[in-house]
Amino acid sequence: xxxxxxxxxxxxxxxxxxxxxxxxxxxxxxxxxxxxxxxxxxxxxxxxxxxxxxxxxxxxxxxxxxxxxxxxxxxxxxxxxxxxxxxxxxxxxxxxxxxxxxxxxxxxxxxxxxxxxxxxxxxxxxxxxxxxxxxxxxxxxxxxxxxxx
Amino acid sequence: xxxxxxxxxxxxxxxxxxxxxxxxxxxxxxxxxxxxxxxxxxxxxxxxxxxxxxxxxxxxxxxxxxxxxxxxxxxxxxxxxxxxxxxxxxxxxxxxxxxxxxxxxxxxxxxxxxxxxxxxxxxxxxxxxxxxxxxxxxxxxxxxxxxxxxxxxxxxxxxxxxxxxxxxxxxxxxxxxxxxxxxxxxxxxxxxxxxxxxxxxxx
Numbered sequence: 001x002x003x004x005x006x007x008x009x010x011x012x013x014x015x016x017x018x019x020x021x022x023x024x025x026x027x028x029x030x031x032x033x034x035x036x037x038x039x040x041x042x043x044x045x046x047x048x049x050x051x052x053x054x055x056x057x058x059x060x061x062x063x064x065x066x067x068x069x070x071x072x073x074x075x076x077x078x079x080x081x082x083x084x085x086x087x088x089x090x091x092x093x094x095x096x097x098x099x100x101x102x103x104x105x106x107x108x109x110x111x112x113x114x115x116x117x118x119x120x121x122x123x124x125x126x127x128x129x130x131x132x133x134x135x136x137x138x139x140x141x142x143x144x145x146x147x148x149x
Numbered sequence: 150x151x152x153x154x155x156x157x158x159x160x161x162x163x164x165x166x167x168x169x170x171x172x173x174x175x176x177x178x179x180x181x182x183x184x185x186x187x188x189x190x191x192x193x194x195x196x197x198x199x200x201x202x203x204x205x206x207x208x209x210x211x212x213x214x215x216x217x218x219x220x221x222x223x224x225x226x227x228x229x230x231x232x233x234x235x236x237x238x239x240x241x242x243x244x245x246x247x248x249x250x251x252x253x254x255x256x257x258x259x260x261x262x263x264x265x266x267x268x269x270x271x272x273x274x275x276x277x278x279x280x281x282x283x284x285x286x287x288x289x290x291x292x293x294x295x296x297x298x299x300x301x302x303x304x305x306x307x308x309x310x311x312x313x314x315x316x317x318x319x320x321x322x323x324x325x326x327x328x329x330x331x332x333x334x335x336x337x338x339x340x341x342x343x344x345x346x347x348x349x350x351x352x
Contacts, residue, residue, distance in 0.1 A: 051314045067315060071225050071338070078342035078351060086352035094318070113352065 045129040054128065057141060062124035069127055074120055081121045082114060199254065205237040211264060214238070217275050221340045228339075241297045241339065242286070249293075279343035287332055295331035302331070 033039040049068045056063060072080040084093035087103075102118040103111050140148075167174040175183075201207055209215035219238075222228045227236040244250050262268075269275040269282075290297065304325060309317040323329040333350065336342065345351035 049313050067313060073337055073342055075341070076344075078337065078345040080337065082352040083350055089350070089352060092350075 045131045048128040057139060065125050065127045074122065079119065086114070203239040203243055208238040213264065213269050213275065217272065218340050225339050244296065245300060283343045287336060290332040291330060298331040
């Protein structure tokens with residue numbers, strides 16, 4: 001009997017917790033829409049294409065991509081990004097060269113071409129869209145943090 | 150008494166003699182009008198058949214095209230875009246000018262050979278041949294100054310102010326000066342790329 005009560009309390013507690021989590025809108029993207037109804041999808045937003053660099057939030061942040069990359073192939077066969085951003089291509093393309101770190105293996109040995117572990121550009125570098133964030137971002141820039149003290 | 154064989158032989162002989170010297174057996178009016186009508190029918194039939202081979206429906210009727218290059222085309226801008234104007238296979242792969250079109254069609258008889266012997270009848274075989282096949286198309290577009298691109302995209306009508314800064318600069322520096330042609334930079338615009346090792350401009 002005692003064991004049963006413990007289980008019951010735990011179950012009720014869990015239900016209560018889930019309800020709280022659901023009601024503040026962070027735990028679901030459905031925004032309270034019942035599961036049986038198909039929620040209206042938000043509008044697709046356009047990819048930023050202004051070629052203007054965004055400020056990095058911290059020095060190690062991979063820079064964002066300020067242009068469209070539709071159909072840019074990154075595969076075993078070809079890397080479209082590198083046809084502009086490779087060291088030898090920047091003269092013609094006037095694009096920024098990929099960072100020197102990308103030409104090093106994990107033991108900091110310098111390589112002639114991009115390191116295989118850096119090959120898939122969009123693992124870290126992404127295009128941007130003007131969309132409302134799904135969750136609030138409380139990130140504070142280090143400069144702001146220093147000022148605040 | 151004529152045997153069936155002699156009857157048949159007689160028929161063949163008469164057809165041959167009139168075909169050999171038609172003016173002796175048939176009136177000049179019949180020959181003129183008949184020749185004209187036959188000519189129209191032959192040319193019409195030839196042209197219709199030729200135009201049929203110039204449709205996307207015909208191209209993708211072979212699984213080699215339908216399962217490889219056509220599915221790759223679908224997510225690209227030349228198939229799916231905001232205005233719904235799209236390019237079909239022959240728009241880019243068959244010259245519009247008649248003589249060039251005929252010579253391309255004669256080359257295409259080699260592709261029939263490939264089809265019959267299954268040169269690229271699996272995805273793996275296709276991928277293995279991809280560099281060579283793509284190379285043929287790059288060479289053709291390089292040689293004719295990207296004519297099939299320019300059939301739709303004219304430099305005169307290209308409003309670079311509507312382009313991104315990056316694109317506008319590239320077009321002014323390389324396209325308008327004639328230093329480069331479309332295919333030099335836009336390889337892989339409509340299909341996946343082969344292994345680009347050693348291709349100029351690729352790393």
